[in-house]
Amino acid sequence: MKAEIIGRTIDKLAINAFFFGTGKPRVLIIGGVHGDEKEGVALSYGLMAEFAKSYPLKFGLTVIPCLNLDGFLKNTRQNSNGVDLNRNLPTNDWRADYDQKRFYPGKTANSEPENIALVDFIQQHPLIFIISLHSYKKELLNINGDCNPVDQSIHEALNIKLERDMGYPTPGCLGTFTGLERSIPTITYELLRGSNVLELRKRHLYPIVSALKLLNDQA
Ligand SMILES: [Zn+2]
Numbered sequence: 027m028k029a030e031i032i033g034r035t036i037d038k039l040a041i042n043a044f045f046f047g048t049g050k051p052r053v054l055i056i057g058g059v060h061g062d063e064k065e066g067v068a069l070s071y072g073l074m075a076e077f078a079k080s081y082p083l084k085f086g087l088t089v090i091p092c093l094n095l096d097g098f099l100k101n102t103r104q105n106s107n108g109v110d111l112n113r114n115l116p117t118n119d120w121r122a123d124y125d126q127k128r129f130y131p132g133k134t135a136n137s138e139p140e141n142i143a144l145v146d147f148i149q150q151h152p153l154i155f156i157i158s159l160h161s162y163k164k165e166l167l168n169i170n171g172d173c174n175p176v177d178q179s180i181h182e183a184l185n186i187k188l189e190r191d192m193g194y195p196t197p198g199c200l201g202t203f204t205g206l207e208r209s210i211p212t213i214t215y216e217l218l219r220g221s222n223v224l225e226l227r228k229r230h231l232y233p234i235v236s237a238l239k240l241l242n243d244q245a
Pocket residue numbers: 059060063160161
C-alpha cells in the first residue's frame with residue numbers, strides 16, 4: 027500500500043489517498059464527503075484493512091477514506107466554509123442558489139480545496155468506477171452511469187434498493203460530475219445512518235469486494 031497527500035483541507039489537514047494493487051488506479055472509493063456521515067469513513071478503513079491483508083483485484087484501486095476531514099472533526103455535513111462538497115462540484119447543473127443551509131453549494135463551483143483535490147485526482151487517473159460511501163436514514167444505492175454488474179451484485183447480495191434519482195435535486199454532486207458527465211460509473215452508496223462499525227463491516231465489506239471482482243476483466 028502506498029499513501030499520498032492529495033491536498034489540504036481549509037484547516038490545513040492532509041487529505042490522504044491510499045493506493046492498492048499494481049497498475050494505474052482504476053477504481054476509487056471515497057468516504058467522508060459529508061463529515062457527519064462517519065459510517066462511510068469507518069467502512070473505507072475497513073476495506074483498507076481487508077485489502078492490506080489480501081488484495082483480490084487485478085487493477086489498481088485508491089481509497090480516500092475521509093475527504094472532508096474538517097467536517098468529520100466538527101461533526102458537520104459541510105466543510106469549514108459551510109459548503110456541502112456534494113453540491114460544489116463543477117457540473118453543468120451547478121447553481122449558486124440553495125434552499126437549506128446544509129446544501130450551501132459555495133460561491134462558485136469547485137471553490138473548495140477538498141473538491142479541487144478530488145477533481146484533480148479524477149482528472150489525473152483513468153478511472154472506470156467510483157463508489158462514494160455516505161449514510162442516510164435508509165440503505166440505498168444511487169446509480170449514475172452504467173454501474174452494472176457492480177450495482178446488481180451488491181443489490182442481489184444485500185437487497186439494497188437501486189435508485190437513479192434521489193427524489194430531490196442534487197446539483198453539483200459527484201454522481202453527476204463523474205457518472206453522467208464523464209462516463210465513469212458512480213455509486214453513491216448510502217449506508218444506514220447510526221450503524222456500528224462492526225455491523226457495517228460484517229454486512230457490506232464482502233459484497234463490495236465481490237462486486238469489485240466483477241471488474242477484473244474490464245480493467
Ligand atoms: Zn452524504
